Structures are given as C-alpha cells and as structure tokens.
Amino acid sequence: MADEKWPVDDNPWRVKAERTAFENDWFCVEEHDVVRPDGRDGYYGVIRVRRMAVGVLPIDSDARVHLVGQWRYPLGRYSWEMPEGGADPGESAEACARRELAEETGLRAGRLVEILRMDLSNSLSDEQAVVFLATDLSPGPAAPDGTERLRHRLAPFADALAAVAAGKITDALTVAAVLRAHHMAVKGEIERPLGDMLRG
Amino acid sequence: MADEKWPVDDNPWRVKAERTAFENDWFCVEEHDVVRPDGRDGYYGVIRVRRMAVGVLPIDSDARVHLVGQWRYPLGRYSWEMPEGGADPGESAEACARRELAEETGLRAGRLVEILRMDLSNSLSDEQAVVFLATDLSPGPAAPDGTERLRHRLAPFADALAAVAAGKITDALTVAAVLRAHHMAVKGEIERPLGDMLRG
Numbered sequence: 348m349a350d351e352k353w354p355v356d357d358n359p360w361r362v363k364a365e366r367t368a369f370e371n372d373w374f375c376v377e378e379h380d381v382v383r384p385d386g387r388d389g390y391y392g393v394i395r396v397r398r399m400a401v402g403v404l405p406i407d408s409d410a411r412v413h414l415v416g417q418w419r420y421p422l423g424r425y426s427w428e429m430p431e432g433g434a435d436p437g438e439s440a441e442a443c444a445r446r447e448l449a450e451e452t453g454l455r456a457g458r459l460v461e462i463l464r465m466d467l468s469n470s471l472s473d474e475q476a477v478v479f480l481a482t483d484l485s486p487g488p489a490a491p492d493g494t495e496r497l498r499h500r501l502a503p504f505a506d507a508l509a510a511v512a513a514g515k516i517t518d519a520l521t522v523a524a525v526l527r528a529h530h531m532a533v534k535g536e537i538e539r540p541l542g543d544m545l546r547g
Numbered sequence: 548m549a550d551e552k553w554p555v556d557d558n559p560w561r562v563k564a565e566r567t568a569f570e571n572d573w574f575c576v577e578e579h580d581v582v583r584p585d586g587r588d589g590y591y592g593v594i595r596v597r598r599m600a601v602g603v604l605p606i607d608s609d610a611r612v613h614l615v616g617q618w619r620y621p622l623g624r625y626s627w628e629m630p631e632g633g634a635d636p637g638e639s640a641e642a643c644a645r646r647e648l649a650e651e652t653g654l655r656a657g658r659l660v661e662i663l664r665m666d667l668s669n670s671l672s673d674e675q676a677v678v679f680l681a682t683d684l685s686p687g688p689a690a691p692d693g694t695e696r697l698r699h700r701l702a703p704f705a706d707a708l709a710a711v712a713a714g715k716i717t718d719a720l721t722v723a724a725v726l727r728a729h730h731m732a733v734k735g736e737i738e739r740p741l742g743d744m745l746r747g
Binding site: 350352353354355356357358359360368369371373374376378381383384385389390391392393394395396400416418419420421422423424425426427431433463464465466467468469470471472473474476494495496498502506508510511512514515516517518519522523526527529530531533 | 550552553554555556557558559560568569571573574576578581583584585589590591592593594595596600616618619620621622623624625626627631633663664665666667668669670671672673674676694695696698702706708710711712714715716717718719722723726727729730731733
C-alpha cells in the first residue's frame with residue numbers, strides 16, 4: 348500500500364525466538380520472544396489462520412440481497428450474513444466465492460466483482476478477507492455441508508442496510524460488504540437501474 | 548437481534564467435552580468435542596478474545612480524518628488505520644475509545660457516537676468490535692505506549708474513502724467505519740455542514 352499519500356516504515360520489531368504453541372486444521376498459535384519498538388524485551392502471541400475468509404454479497408435485479416442465517420458456534424448466537432466460507436488450499440478467492448454462493452443458496456452469478464480486502468483482527472491474527480459483489484443471478488440447487496443448518500432469506504437491500512446501521516447484522520464481512528455496495532451505488536459504480544435502486 | 552424480519556433458531560450444536568488448550572493475556576483457545584447440527588460427532592476449536600476491539604474515527608470540521616500508521620506485527624506489514632485498541636477489564640467501550648484517541652493522537656472529542664458493532668471472525672473466535680465516530684475535536688498531547696511507533700496523518704475524508712475502495716486501507720474496523728460515516732452522511736445522519744462535506 349506504499350505510495351506518497353500513505354507512507355510506510357520498516358519493521359520496528361525484532362524476533363529472538365519463536366515456537367508453535369497450538370495448532371489444528373483451521374489455525375495455529377505462534378509465540379514469539381521479541382524486542383519491541385521501544386527496545387525492550389517482549390512477547391507476541393500470533394494466530395495464523397490457514398484459510399482466507401471469503402464473502403459474497405448476492406444482489407438480484409430487484410435490489411434484494413440473498414442472506415443466510417445460522418448459529419455461529421464461537422459466538423453462541425444466531426447470525427444473519429451473506430454467504431461466506433474459507434478458501435481451500437490452492438483455491439482462489441473467486442472460486443471460493445462461487446462455490447460458497449452455490450452451496451449455501453444454489454445461486455450462480457453472471458457477474459462477480461471483488462469489492463473489498465480486509466485484515467480482520469490485525470493485532471492478534473493474520474486473517475485476511477476478500478469480499479465480492481455478485482449480480483446477474485440465476486437459481487440452482489443448494490447443498491450446505493453437515494456443520495451448517497441454514498435459513499435463507501431474500502431481503503430488500505434497504506432492510507439489510509438498516510439492519511447493519513442498527514447493529515442487527517454484525518458479521519464484519521457482511522457489514523462492510525453492504526456499506527461498500529451502498530457506497531458504490533452512490534458513486535455510480537453499479538450499473539443502472541440497479542445502482543439507482545441501491546442508492547435508495 | 549431476533550425480530551419478525553430476522554428470525555433465529557436455537558443452538559443446533561451439543562457440547563460433549565471441552566478443555567483449554569492454550570492461553571495468554573490476550574486470548575485463549577478452547578477445544579470442544581461436539582455433536583454437529585447433522586448429528587455426527589465433531590470438533591470445534593474456539594478462540595476466546597479477552598478484550599473488546601474498539602475503534603474511533605475522528606473527523607474534524609473540515610472533513611479531514613485523523614489516521615495513524617503502524618507496523619502490524621501479525622500481518623508483517625504496515626497499516627494505516629483509525630485509532631484503535633482493546634478495552635481493559637471493567638473499561639467501557641466508550642471510555643476505551645476516548646483513551647485510545649487521546650493516547651494515539653492527543654485529541655479529545657466533544658461528541659462521540661457509537662456507529663457500528665461487529666463480530667470480527669465468527670467462525671473461529673468470539674472477538675467483538677465497537678466503532679465510534681468522534682467529532683468536535685480539540686487537540687492535546689499524545690502518549691503512545693511502548694509497543695507502538697505511530698505516524699499520524701490528517702487526510703481528507705475523500706482520500707480515506709478512496710483508499711478503502713482501492714484496498715489501500717484494509718483494517719476491518721477502519722474499512723467499516725469509513726464506509727458507515729459515508730452512509731450516515733448520505734442519509735443525513737451527520738449534522739451540516741460536515742455531513743454535506745463527507746457526502747462529497
């Protein structure tokens with residue numbers, strides 16, 4: 348991201364030793380003995396996530412979004428979100444977006460555009476996310492996996508935007524995707540007539 | 548979040564056993580033996596984060612945002628972001644926002660409004676984030692801690708928004724905050740004349 352507007356500095360940390368303290372199929376935890384930016388000895392525990400998080404916001408020609416609801420185990424509560432998943436080793440973010448969209452909603456996207464890249468928790472982990480906007484949708488059979496029990500809802504985009512603003516939709520990828528789609532519509536980056544409908 | 552528009556289901560998972568596999572001062576990892584929604588035995592590794600992530604987007608009366616640049620150790624790269632930190636035990640999100648704003652930029656906010664709540668990585672962790680918009684700013688002395696070597700930049704809001712859209716600002720809290728501030732401006736939720744300037 349370095350350019351004249353956004354200058355960068357070199358790494359002010361030094362690693363003295365590192366070890367893997369925990370690992371499973373989804374992430375590992377590394378413990379590093381470090382010299383901190385102020386020159387003092389310190390410790391950093393880093394979570395390395397094995398899969399890139401991929402989200403896809405499917406919007407139909409009537410400005411409705413396809414959302415899926417599911418119980419999120421780590422949160423211990425239910426969550427309404429866009430289709431999401433983790434990119435398998437060797438799988439591109441775009442291929443993952445198409446796969447998750449098909450598995451969770453049955454939809455195929457005639458047009459798929461990357462709209463955001465995010466670091467989800469950069470003080471603790473290296474987890475990355477890529478978000479796509481899917482339009483020109485056509486239906487097909489869904490096939491969720493055994494860890495998923497999904498509801499599917501087709502909601503007016505304005506309702507999803509209001510739910511983000513009200514804190515009723517809280518999944519970070521979905522929050523950012525819905526707001527970015529609104530921003531794109533305002534800036535004229537989504538083709539008419541859909542762009543006009545999303546601007547509301 | 549349950550209401551007639553956003554229905555919820557009960558927890559379809561059952562826990563058979565759990566153990567803490569790793570912990571440090573920032574997070575712990577729990578391993579759960581579970582019965583999955585499809586009735587089969589399974590495993591879930593859950594990261595429990597000890598501090599709420601708090602971010603604050605400071606916008607001055609000339610529609611400029613105060614951003615801080617720093618090396619993000621887990622990413623191994625530099626990142627431009629709004630002031631952020633973790634709420635200490637017993638500290639409210641609002642108090643944390645005011646503290647981080649003062650420590651990282653020296654600023655005091657005459658007006659501080661909560662604008663977003665997010666779950667940052669809900670398939671792996673329970674990490675929560677709260678985002679504030681700070682306006683009516685007054686300057687003071689900054690005091691970053693020993694793990695931080697910060698650059699400070701006052702950027703036109705339009706530049707920050709463009710950097711989010713271009714993938715040059717990638718911190719999830721900052722991405723969402725900048726897009727939400729734009730959305731609020733478009734919806735007339737930010738007082739004039741600032742709201743008009745942010746709408747661009």
